[in-house]
Amino acid sequence: MHQKFSHRAQVLKSSAIREILKVTEQPDIISFAGGLPAPDAFPLTEIKTATDTVLQSKDIYGALQYGPTEGYAPLRQWIADYLSARDQTAVKPAQVLIVTGSQQALDLIGKMLIDSDDKVLVETPTYLGALQAFNQYAPEYIAIESDSEGLKPETISDDVAAEAKFLYTIPNFQNPTGRRLTESRRQTLVAKAKHNHLILVEDDPYGDLDYQGHRLPCLYSLAPENTIYLGSFSKILTPGLRLGFIVASEQFIGKLVQLKQAADLHTPSLTQYIAYQVLSKNNFLTHHIPKIREIYAKRCQYMLDSLKRYMPRQVHWNQPEGGMFIWVELPENINATELLSDAISQKVAFVPGETFYAHAEKTNCFRLAFVTVPEEKIERGIKILAEMINHRIHHLQEKTVMM
Amino acid sequence: MHQKFSHRAQVLKSSAIREILKVTEQPDIISFAGGLPAPDAFPLTEIKTATDTVLQSKDIYGALQYGPTEGYAPLRQWIADYLSARDQTAVKPAQVLIVTGSQQALDLIGKMLIDSDDKVLVETPTYLGALQAFNQYAPEYIAIESDSEGLKPETISDDVAAEAKFLYTIPNFQNPTGRRLTESRRQTLVAKAKHNHLILVEDDPYGDLDYQGHRLPCLYSLAPENTIYLGSFSKILTPGLRLGFIVASEQFIGKLVQLKQAADLHTPSLTQYIAYQVLSKNNFLTHHIPKIREIYAKRCQYMLDSLKRYMPRQVHWNQPEGGMFIWVELPENINATELLSDAISQKVAFVPGETFYAHAEKTNCFRLAFVTVPEEKIERGIKILAEMINHRIHHLQEKTVMM
Numbered sequence: 001m002h003q004k005f006s007h008r009a010q011v012l013k014s015s016a017i018r019e020i021l022k023v024t025e026q027p028d029i030i031s032f033a034g035g036l037p038a039p040d041a042f043p044l045t046e047i048k049t050a051t052d053t054v055l056q057s058k059d060i061y062g063a064l065q066y067g068p069t070e071g072y073a074p075l076r077q078w079i080a081d082y083l084s085a086r087d088q089t090a091v092k093p094a095q096v097l098i099v100t101g102s103q104q105a106l107d108l109i110g111k112m113l114i115d116s117d118d119k120v121l122v123e124t125p126t127y128l129g130a131l132q133a134f135n136q137y138a139p140e141y142i143a144i145e146s147d148s149e150g151l152k153p154e155t156i157s158d159d160v161a162a163e164a165k166f167l168y169t170i171p172n173f174q175n176p177t178g179r180r181l182t183e184s185r186r187q188t189l190v191a192k193a194k195h196n197h198l199i200l201v202e203d204d205p206y207g208d209l210d211y212q213g214h215r216l217p218c219l220y221s222l223a224p225e226n227t228i229y230l231g232s233f234s235k236i237l238t239p240g241l242r243l244g245f246i247v248a249s250e251q252f253i254g255k256l257v258q259l260k261q262a263a264d265l266h267t268p269s270l271t272q273y274i275a276y277q278v279l280s281k282n283n284f285l286t287h288h289i290p291k292i293r294e295i296y297a298k299r300c301q302y303m304l305d306s307l308k309r310y311m312p313r314q315v316h317w318n319q320p321e322g323g324m325f326i327w328v329e330l331p332e333n334i335n336a337t338e339l340l341s342d343a344i345s346q347k348v349a350f351v352p353g354e355t356f357y358a359h360a361e362k363t364n365c366f367r368l369a370f371v372t373v374p375e376e377k378i379e380r381g382i383k384i385l386a387e388m389i390n391h392r393i394h395h396l397q398e399k400t401v402m403m
Numbered sequence: 404m405h406q407k408f409s410h411r412a413q414v415l416k417s418s419a420i421r422e423i424l425k426v427t428e429q430p431d432i433i434s435f436a437g438g439l440p441a442p443d444a445f446p447l448t449e450i451k452t453a454t455d456t457v458l459q460s461k462d463i464y465g466a467l468q469y470g471p472t473e474g475y476a477p478l479r480q481w482i483a484d485y486l487s488a489r490d491q492t493a494v495k496p497a498q499v500l501i502v503t504g505s506q507q508a509l510d511l512i513g514k515m516l517i518d519s520d521d522k523v524l525v526e527t528p529t530y531l532g533a534l535q536a537f538n539q540y541a542p543e544y545i546a547i548e549s550d551s552e553g554l555k556p557e558t559i560s561d562d563v564a565a566e567a568k569f570l571y572t573i574p575n576f577q578n579p580t581g582r583r584l585t586e587s588r589r590q591t592l593v594a595k596a597k598h599n600h601l602i603l604v605e606d607d608p609y610g611d612l613d614y615q616g617h618r619l620p621c622l623y624s625l626a627p628e629n630t631i632y633l634g635s636f637s638k639i640l641t642p643g644l645r646l647g648f649i650v651a652s653e654q655f656i657g658k659l660v661q662l663k664q665a666a667d668l669h670t671p672s673l674t675q676y677i678a679y680q681v682l683s684k685n686n687f688l689t690h691h692i693p694k695i696r697e698i699y700a701k702r703c704q705y706m707l708d709s710l711k712r713y714m715p716r717q718v719h720w721n722q723p724e725g726g727m728f729i730w731v732e733l734p735e736n737i738n739a740t741e742l743l744s745d746a747i748s749q750k751v752a753f754v755p756g757e758t759f760y761a762h763a764e765k766t767n768c769f770r771l772a773f774v775t776v777p778e779e780k781i782e783r784g785i786k787i788l789a790e791m792i793n794h795r796i797h798h799l800q801e802k803t804v805m806m
Contacts, residue, residue: 001628004568004602005658006540009515012661039464047467048458055451061442064450064641100503100645104667111539112412132665136514137409165407199407225404238467240672242503255408258415262535263666264507268674269643 008136030381032368033349035175035324038299039372041292042238046284050277054270063273069261070253071098071245072272078279079231079245089221097253097260100267102205102232102244106133108259109201109228112252113165114139121160121167123151125356125365127175127203130168139165141358148318150174150181153189161196166228171219173206173323176356176367180321183216190222198226205232205244208289210322211297220247228252233275235324236289241271296324296371299378303370306379310386312393317368326368327353334392336366342388348381411539426747433784435771436752438578438727440638441702442775444695449687450641453680457673466676472664473656474501474648475675481683482634482648492624500656500663503670505608505635505647509536511662512604512631515655516568517542524563524570526554528759528768530578530606533571542568544761551721553577553584556592564599569631574622576609576726579759579770583724586619593625601629608635608647611692613725614700623650631655636678638727639692644674699727699774702781706773709782713789715796720771729771730756737795739769745791751784 054063062072070076076096083091099105106129114120114137122130124143131141142164145155151169161167169189171181181189193200202219220229229247237243246256260266278284300320307317307326316329328350330336336352343349353365370378426432457466465475473479479499486494502508509532517523517540525533527546534544545567548558554572564570570592574584584592596603605622623632632650640646649659663669681687703723710720710729719732731753733739739755746752756768773781 001600001602001652001654004516004600006514006516006518006521008518009658009662012658014661036469039468042464042467044463044467051454051458055454060447061445062643064445064447064643065442066437066439066637066642100667100671103665107666111409113407113409115409115411118409129665129668136662136665197404197407199404234469239469240465240467242667242669242671249404251404255412255415258417259412259539262506262532262539263510264503264645265532266645268503268645268671270677271671271673274673 008138029344029347029349030373030377030384031349032370032373032381033351034369034372036369036372037235037239037324038295041295043278043284043288046278046281047238047274050274050281053277054273059273063270065269067266067269067272069257069266071096071267072269072276074280075272075276078276079247082285083231083247086215087218087221089224091247094250095247095253097246097256098267098272099244099246099260100264101234101239101242102203102230103129103133104260104263105230105244105246106130106203107136108246108256108263110134110137111259112255113199119160119164121156121164122358123169123174124358124361125176125353126168126358127170128356130203131358134168143358143361146179148179150179150185151189153185153192156192158192158196161192161198164198166199166201167193168201168203169219170203170206172204172216173209173320173325175206176325176351176353177327178318178320178323178325179327180216186217186219186222190219190226193223193226200227201230202227203230205230205235206323208236208285209293209296209324211293211300212321213290213293225249236285236292237275237278241275243267243271243275293322296322299370299373299375300326302375303368303378303382306382310383312386312390314393315389324369324371326370328366328368330364330366330389331393331396332364333396334389335363337363339366339388339392343385346384346388348384350385411541426752432747432750432752433776433780433787434752435773435776435784436754437772437775439772439775440642440727441698444698445641446681446687446691449681449684450677453677453684456680457676462676466673468672470669470672470675472660472669474499474670475672475679477683478675478679481679482650485688486634486650489618490621490624492627494650497653498650498656500649500659501670501675502647502649502663503667504637504642504645505606505633506532506536507663507666508633508647508649509533509606510539511649511659511666512569513537513540514662515658516602522563522567524559524567525761526572526577527761527764528579528756529571529761530573531759533606534761537571546761546764549582551582553582553588554592556588556595559595561595561599564595564601567601569602569604570596571604571606572622573606573609575607575619576612576723576728578609579728579754579756580730581721581723581726581728582730583619589620589622589625593622593629596626596629603630604633605630606633608633608638609726611639611688612696612699612727614696614703615724616693616696628652639688639695640678640681644678646670646674646678696725699725702773702776702778703729705778706771706781706785709785713786715789715793717796718792727772727774729773731769731771733767733769733792734796734799735767736799737792738766740766742769742791742795746788749787749791751787753788
């Protein structure tokens with residue numbers, strides 16, 4: 001039946017991350033590969049209480065029955081209120097669509113905007129899951145140059161901005177690099193978007209995880225007409241609920257609702273009711289987010305200290321101000337994917353950088369995730385990696401000397 | 404930003420059902436329009452106990468964390484065992500993919516199989532949600548003639564069968580007609596499929612709801628190589644969990660897993676854990692399904708009795724052996740969509756038939772859903788409809804006489 005596959009299914013490749021994650025399920029692996037949030041930051045008590053409340057109330061029938069495609073009305077209202085206050089931008093509930101995790105938002109946005117060969121602008125590197133979602137609609141990617149301050153908006157010409165269907169960006173503590181787009185670049189990007197009617201797809205799962213609690217304005221607040229904002233409860237509540245949301249103009253939301261109805265009718269009612277119960281009680285996020293920040297900041301610092309202690313001086317990495325990832329750059333002649341094979345044989349895992357590029361580019365980078373790894377394992381894992389890298393550097397030097 | 408929409412988003416039409424469902428949310432409407440299962444058949448006690456068990460056990464971390472795209476392993480195993488026993492066909496867990504409601508299965512199958520203008524065979528009429536899902540991939544529909552015994556497989560020529568990407572069918576108590584495909588037609592259809600390498604997409608949300616408990620063999624059990632089977636927990640557990648599953652060859656499942664990963668990473672973990680707890684305890688379905696059958700059979704009979712009592716002799720309907728729907732056929736010159744406008748003004752709702760056809764066809768049919776309506780309201784609603792129809796028949800006769 002293979003010959004019956006659609007063209008899009010035929011060209012679909014298996015994901016490198018997927019294969020890696022299988023290996024990292026073994027309990028004896030020190031895995032810096034996963035993008036999982038830390039379970040010790042899950043609000044277990046609040047979720048139990050909320051679930052009890054839902055199941056004991058007359059709401060139980062709503063929680064177990066079919067619901068509206070747009071999402072559970074009180075949760076949409078809560079999100080609108082939360083964002084309006086947090087970002088000082090008026091968001092109406094009619095501008096909020098609940099999705100089954102923000103991965104679904106990426107799929108629906110790809111469906112809404114991309115025809116074959118349409119131009120889509122992405123960061124360098126960018127989130128693998130976004131590439132997987134968009135790939136199904138066969139865009140032509142234009143990679144926007146990026147550095148430690150995020151993407152460089154001044155490198156986007158007006159012609160490219162005007163022609164592109166949209167620009168996809170994670171401005172806060174990006175996956176995979178952990179980078180944050182600076183405030184002045186946000187202003188430049190937004191001005192360029194407004195000038196050229198460029199749609200900005202702003203993916204913001206890590207925005208609340210800034211260690212110092214110092215937010216930068218989201219693109220949506222700077223250019224609401226141009227921006228489709230994606231939020232997620234995976235990192236501030238728990239990912240197993242699969243709850244995310246899209247905020248955009250009512251015109252976009254109207255179309256996305258139709259696409260979502262065809263995709264899965266609606267996001268599960270029960271998880272929406274539970275999330276609403278947790279979020280709406282006792283200013284939950286006001287006291288929960290600082291707890292996550294503290295745990296993540298501490299593990300990040302521990303990994304940064306380990307990197308500093310063990311890595312050879314030829315290796316570079318960034319100092320994240322938030323989020324879950326550190327981006328490591330090796331000398332150019334060391335291939336991170338080859339390094340991974342050796343690392344796994346020594347029970348350490350990470351994600352090689354090349355998987356995060358729209359066009360094959362840097363092969364000497366990798367992503368480290370630190371939030372689920374206990375401190376002693378962070379040190380041990382980094383030490384093992386450092387020794388392997390050191391060995392390669394010396395081996396390469398010897399080869400150079402011998403030539 | 405309208406001009407940025409993809410072609411598929413531009414041609415997307417708003418659903419008639421969707422607009423109707425909005426009206427039927429008003430509490431004073433007698434709605435035969437919804438496709439909702441009856442809340443009095445929800446297993447509340449079992450779901451509460453199961454949820455408690457999940458939240459009190461160490462499984463809670465799994466239930467709240469990211470999980471595998473394929474679904475929660477014990478639930479996949481349970482489904483494989485259940486189907487293997489029920490349908491006397493060996494199903495392996497590797498052949499099971501958990502989806503976020505079987506609507507998602509339709510979307511993923513469309514993605515996997517349909518290129519623009521590919522031929523897809525559908526029943527006449529067929530499930531609106533399937534048309535909505537497949538439409539996004541722009542197939543050319545070929546409508547297969549159907550009658551009270553379901554689709555007519557002998558009307559499918561070998562050429563058409565060989566050329567089509569797949570045939571989509573709901574063999575049991577079809578939505579919208581309530582019809583069941585007879586056993587001999589199943590055999591004929593399966594023989595034709597095997598002979599022509601035709602893929603059968605067998606959507607079976609109502610299969611367990613046969614009032615007499617007399618199952619007919621599913622197409623999957625007759626032709627496992629040709630069939631992609633879609634199951635749902637919406638009607639035998641509750642729809643608010645949004646849990647369905649696909650059973651197919653490992654080759655199909657492998658491709659569908661990749662597509663699902665791009666679509667929403669995975670179905671919520673929490674709802675899967677809860678469903679597994681309910682399903683795996685005390686042979687839950689063995690005693691729960693008969694309860695649902697009893698409630699549904701009783702309401703169906705009540706509606707059939709009301710139809711018989713009030714409807715003029717020119718109106719025809721089927722006698723369902725299971726499921727949630729009755730299909731009513733009016734005299735050809737009465738338009739059911741026009742009838743609906745009047746009916747709503749008299750606080751009764753149903754779904755006009757024309758919305759269920761791939762190509763605009765019959766305008767004189769409508770779908771009645773009976774399972775969520777109390778008996779006294781069934782009688783009152785049918786009486787109102789019958790009077791309206793009677794009035795139209797007489798009005799038309801007068802016009803004919805006057806001409």
